[in-house]
Amino acid sequence: MDVPSRLDAGRALEARPPAGPAAPDAAEADLLARARDGNLFAFDEIVKRYQRRVYATAVRIVRRHDVADDVVQEAFLRAHQALGRFDLARPFGPWICRIAANLAVNHVRSPQAREEALPEAHAETPVRGGSPLVGVLETEARTELARALEGLSADQRAVFVLRVFEELSYKEIAEALEISIGTVMSRLSRARERLRVALTPYLGAAMARRVEGGER
């Protein structure tokens, strides 16, 4: 997964424009065209390209591997069925992730989901080493973040995931989840606020340390 190289809160002061769609990939468009014509091997390649990204979207929302697995399979199946309507000039990634997020939220809202036991494992597994955050924000902070993410509603997590990980615009998120842009704005704000409050002790220490260490 591509991640920022470091905790860079200072740059947050610069408002970011909504992410635009990535430039379509000619090889990918060719694969999709062949998949649309019934070539399952071409669709296999598409699945291989996007399976990790789609799984990450799903599991971050539903918080359970078995449910995320169902969501991922269903998302690819629906994408395949809808390929005839898909504009090959557009990037496939955001589209399949929107499908997965919609399925994930609908699952969590379903009566079946309410009967299921609460998840025992975190969707994200804290790991040590390799990250500049390690040593600044320790395992305790990661655990706290994972717990705070679980404390959000699935609706809040879905908006947070589509914005923060997929970098969709509010309009795209609204369309994917069939809600208004105002609802996107309020859910995202509340989600971030809850996470911020949960992490405040660690964020403060990290930012103070950054200032002491000087900017690169």
Added chain:
Amino acid sequence: MSSHPGDRLSAFLDGELSAAERAEVQGHLRECAACTRELEELGAVDAFARELPVEAPAGYFDELPGRVRARVRAHSGSQIPGRRPAELAPRHAFRPT
């Protein structure tokens, strides 16, 4: 001092405000250290969340394409997305030779 931005602070972070709203929030941030700090922390939350890796059970991604293929095959049968059955046959299929 202007009123605190509330939900708009998160939208400001995402560049999702109108020009007028953005200017209003920027003006507020110049006067309000608490909101400036909160904005920094909101950005830090995003960055921190992106650092959390997602892991699936070992071998999961080796098997998933095959499982998806099986489901696609089971559901689509002879149907091919984007084409109607009439389009599948070559135009000359029934032409006498």
